[in-house]
Amino acid sequence: MMIEMKQIYKSFGQNDVLRGVDFEIADAEVHALMGENGAGKSTLMKILTGVYDANSGHVTEDGKPLQFDNTKDAETNGVSFIQQELNIWPNLTVLENLFLGKEPTKFLGIIDNKTMEKQALEIFKTLNVQIDLNQIAGTLSVGMQQMLEISKALMQDSKVIIMDEPTAALTTSEIEVLFEQINKLKSAGVSFVYISHRMEEIFNIADRITVMRDGQSILTTKTQDTTNTAIVKAMIGRDLDNQYPERNYQQDELVLSVSKLNSSVHHLKDVHFELHKGEILGFSGLMGAGRSEIMRVLFGLDKGDTQVTLNGKSIHVRNPHASIKQGLAFITENRKEEGLVLQDSIIENISLPALKSFSKHGFLTDKSMNDYAEQMIQRLNIKGKKEDICMDLSGGNQQKVVLAKWIATAPHVLILDEPTRGIDVGAKREIYQLMNELTERGMSIIMVSSELPEVIGMSDRVAVVHEGNIVGVLNNKDLTEERIMTLATGGNIDEAI
Ligand SMILES: Nc1ncnc2c1ncn2[C@@H]1O[C@H](COP(=O)(O)OP(=O)(O)OP(=O)(O)O)[C@@H](O)[C@H]1O
Ligand SMILES: [Mg+2]
Structure with missing residues (x-):
């Protein structure tokens, strides 16, 4: 399976947000999408998953036109999207969030709680998270909410999983577990689009990197063929000098x-x-x-x-x-x-x-x-x-x-x-x-x-x-x-x- 996005254009009013973007997702790869804030990364993925329509351009899967009506439609067809703005239902429990709209049913359509609980505990176990299934999701920390979103996506039978800043609120050990799962699923043939501003993560997990700048894709490369400096330069269009300014603090009152x-x-x-x-x-x-x-x-x-x-x-x-x-x-x-x-x-x-x-x-x-x-x-x-x-x-x-x-x-x-x-x-x-x-x-x-x-x-x-x-x-x-x-x-x- 190969998803190709070709010459994608998108404007919001006067704002030309995407100006001819090319992007592809190959079989069993982790493809990182990078770029400055506002470069158009989330918008591109929203077009792929049917949140927005492009003004022009083509999306194909193995050469055939591909278009989803909305994220639910995308999900049903194997493309899951963990959005940057988390989609948690704050008043529902953890379990309800995991299964909303896709509850397994028993005879006569009675919701099968046992099965849900079992599946939920299984996925939490693989991700090594401890969350009480009956806890109200809105009371979880942001990190745990993020884990919940990730669990939701991994529970689907997805061919492609898009993660938009999945680790923003995760700690090092949680990220490690997540990466193990990504690699495991990749071996089973799943592809990932991975959006992150964290350079170490990209170089750790991605097979390929595409950099966007001002609504255009300006570089696609194998991770092993590039460097941190080259990516930063592609992102901001210039070299970046010292990341941290010198501190001159002297103990004061x-x-x-x-x-x-x-x-x-x-x-x-x-x-x-x-x-x-x-x-x-x-x-x-x-x-x-x-x-x-x-x-x-x-x-x-x-x-x-x-x-x-x-x-x-x-x-x-x-x-x-x-x-x-x-x-x-x-x-x-x-x-x-x-x-x-x-x-x-x-x-x-x-x-x-x-x-x-x-x-x-x-x-x-x-x-x-x-x-x-x-x-x-x-x-x-x-x-x-x-x-x-x-x-x-x-x-x-x-x-x-x-x-x-x-x-x-x-x-x-x-x-x-x-x-x-x-x-x-x-x-x-x-x-x-x-x-x-x-x-x-x-x-x-x-x-x-x-x-x-x-x-x-x-x-x-x-x-x-x-x-x-x-x-x-x-x-x-x-x-x-x-x-x-x-x-x-x-x-x-x-x-x-
Ligand atoms: N619904 C919308 N209406 C108007 N403008 C929008 C809309 N959605 C996005 N934009 C604009 O499109 C541009 C790209 O936004 P997008 O969210 O795709 O950036 P991004 O690359 O994901 O950035 P970040 O790293 O901050 O998440 C921004 O300038 C934003 O203001
Ligand atoms: Mg974004």
């Missing part, structure tokens, strides 16, 4: 002190840490270790209690609104929670929480909101104009808007949970640069991240979380992947405090 942070829901017990002016404190740990949960309690998003001192004053954390007022900002790992109002424009979204800080204190005082929005669009390379509706932006570009929006509140302490998830290499570097500038101006940053190179590249200190507790804080000079992983997995190293 104490800004935030958190102690006795407890939550019975999240199994956090007496967590404590400190953050200084202009410092970037990384939070590392395995998924489920409690990193995000600590931040959620600190910010007042989730139940729990804690003692917090901010700039020498004891503050009471009750809810996000109060926290923002005190000078905290939190970009959670769950983008939908940020209150990105999809029907609103970029500028409306950016100004939403910032209105106060623009009229009052903060470092943006004499700049108008407009200037700020323009500047962020340019710096973060947001593919869109400030009047554009956020719904129409690509996944990565929506995320950049979220970032711009919270930075605009000029907080004392900015908490970033997975700040570069789903962001392309060029823009990633801009975000690091921005973090550097913000801290040089005195802002303090907490960065929760699952990407070890990023944690090591950007943090002045790293707190490692294991089973709901900070088990060690490493100084910049002692940072190695090995040390972090040792602590994260419950091991001991001398430097740990």
